[in-house]
Amino acid sequence: MLKLLYVASEVAPFIKTGGLGDVAGSLPKALSEQGTDVRVVLPKYSSIAQEYRSKMKKIYSGIINVTWRKKYFGIDELKYKGITFYFIDNEDYFKRDGLYGYKDDAERFVFFCRAVLKMLPIIKFWPDVIHLNDWQTSPVSVLLKLEYMYDKKYQDIKTVYTIHNLKYQGIFPKAVLNDIVGIDYRYFENGDFEFFNNINFMKAGLLYADALTTVSKSYAEEIKDPYFGEQLDGVLRRRSDCLTGITNGIDQDEYNPQTDPFIPVPYTVADALEKKIENKVVLQKKLGLPVKRNIPLIAFISRLVEAKGIDLLIRILDELLQYENVQFVLLGTGEYKYQEWFQNLQWRFPTKVSVNTTFDNKLAHQIYAASSHLLMPSRYEPCGISQMIALRYGSIPIVHAIGGLKDTIIPYNSHTTSSGNGFTFPHYNAHELLFAIKRALEKYNDIIMRRRIIKNAMSSDHSWNKSAKQYRDLYKKLLKKE
Known part of the structure; x- marks a missing residue:
């Protein structure tokens, strides 16, 4: 059975600010239904509702290094609708109002990415593929290739990186690369992170992931053009052979006018x-x-x-x-x-x-x-x-x-x-x-x-079934499986 770790900075129904949260909440469910052993990991934000927090089980507490910083690192586990979810715990980083927009966002999400990789032997789950989403998770592919390249248990793990919106890239001062990411400046000088004398997390994710996807076929073509490319169109053209557009779906159980508890008068296509x-x-x-x-x-x-x-x-x-x-x-x-x-x-x-x-x-x-x-x-x-x-x-x-x-x-x-x-x-x-x-x-x-x-x-079919199959085919192609 194909083993997948799905990594996102927000996942519905636990926490979401937009479309990423919806996708991260629905796609793993569809993949599981098609025979994938999928686990999902996200930060344990304080704004996650108590109805979910009360059901989480603490499975690990320890310390992790973010360069010279020693930080508390906890893992909570929750089984929800047949999927195992892991929540990375650190109150310094995640006990805040909202999810994004803080001055230390680079440090917060580098911590999260380091915790994701350190978590694998603790939970005894070695995925075939790690699926990453947007800039907040891009350091996983970088760290996997630069810091874990000689560890046999990590060497065969493939990464898929999905662009949900190219506009939000995770751009930070140059000093962040060495002081927080813990990567040598030569990876700035060679262009892997460099972006107009800053560093760009998304750019690194595009360069280090084994496969790239975005959330519709047309958008996959549009972002190779300077008008839509948000100054990364050159990188995307360079990696165009690895880029696939897979159109999102929606959860048709949640959005069903026949059973929707929120609407006064249920209905079907007939009436x-x-x-x-x-x-x-x-x-x-x-x-x-x-x-x-x-x-x-x-x-x-x-x-x-x-x-x-x-x-x-x-x-x-x-x-x-x-x-x-x-x-x-x-x-x-x-x-x-x-x-x-x-x-x-x-x-x-x-x-x-x-x-x-x-x-x-x-x-x-x-x-x-x-x-x-x-x-x-x-x-x-x-x-x-x-x-x-x-x-x-x-x-x-x-x-x-x-x-x-x-x-x-x-x-x-x-x-x-x-x-x-x-x-x-x-x-x-x-x-x-x-x-x-x-x-x-x-x-x-x-x-x-x-x-x-x-x-x-x-009558239009925009369920996740077709999209999930396309993702499974992509994973198998990466792993050279039939």
């Missing part, structure tokens, strides 16, 4: 159109919007940052709300200037707009179930999860055809076979976004066509 209207009425009452059964309800569920296409929305929403009979619901937090603009929009259109600048998972489920459409005009999108959740709930995505959005949303075509599960626009342009919304609204007014596109959306 989705009628039951979505009932969910919409409940949501309109909850959010203080006028109850209008037949009005399109357009949703935007996202972080409020420039990369999510906020600037395009700002350019078109006034015109859309003035001239179209629609309602608009926003859920998300982010930059203050964007939150303020949307609050002002709600003030100007109180009967058409509901702005909810918070994180509320229950409300998110209710919006997916109630909305007719979901907007995702992202400037770039490595994969995207919201559009796949929206499909599952029959909320029709309107997206910029980029990255994972291009791979998962097929433009609806009523003139040929009535195929497609959403609406797309090809160029990052406010007018094209507006025209795509208007095309979608035209189809909304045709009940037969609306029922057909909802069926297409809800």
Whole structure:
């Protein structure tokens, strides 16, 4: 049986800030179901809920060196839904509010990576493959090749490194390399870590891992181009023969309108159109919007940052709300200037707009179930999860055809076979976004066509089964197994 150690800085349901946490919570489960002996390791953050912390079992306490620093190193174990999870414990590093954004993030995650490798003989688990995710885990592949290269038990372990978002790279001052990572400066001078006179953890991860993946096929191609490459496109072109795009899935048990405990009126593809209207009425009452059964309800569920296409929305929403009979619901937090603009929009259109600048998972489920459409005009999108959740709930995505959005949303075509599960626009342009919304609204007014596109959306298969098989094939290829 193939043995896999999956390493991530966040894992749902224990702790998450975004898509990485969702993937790390779902992919190992799918891999296990396909016959992989998979274990997962993450930091033991103090913000992990007590319902999980109370069930953890302490299996080791000791000391680990982070260069000259001697640090407490604990391992807690928890078996959850058939998977064994390990939590690396150190309160100096992980008893804090939030997960990232501290001045000592380099030290925190170097400690974590060193602990991951030191943990293997303690838990008596020697993986065939270690699967790493984003910059916080990249030192594992470096340390494995530079510090453990002569240890026979570690020599045959292969590493896979997944880029979830190339923008976040782990860039730190040059001194961190020797003082914290514990690597000689010649690995700066040879370019392995060097990045405009700083060091770059992600760059090192891209160079030292045995295989690279990212979270959609289109994004794997886009990041080799300077426009999307975040100044690492040269490294990615150099290693393009090792780079594979594998599109993420979603947990179809968690996102199931037939059994979802968060939505007022459950439904299936057979009765989705009628039951979505009932969910919409409940949501309109909850959010203080006028109850209008037949009005399109357009949703935007996202972080409020420039990369999510906020600037395009700002350019078109006034015109859309003035001239179209629609309602608009926003859920998300982010930059203050964007939150303020949307609050002002709600003030100007109180009967058409509901702005909810918070994180509320229950409300998110209710919006997916109630909305007719979901907007995702992202400037770039490595994969995207919201559009796949929206499909599952029959909320029709309107997206910029980029990255994972291009791979998962097929433009609806009523003139040929009535195929497609959403609406797309090809160029990052406010007018094209507006025209795509208007095309979608035209189809909304045709009940037969609306029922057909909802069926297409809800019939889309974005479970983890296909993706997990692709990952297993990649692992086996690395190990030269059939």
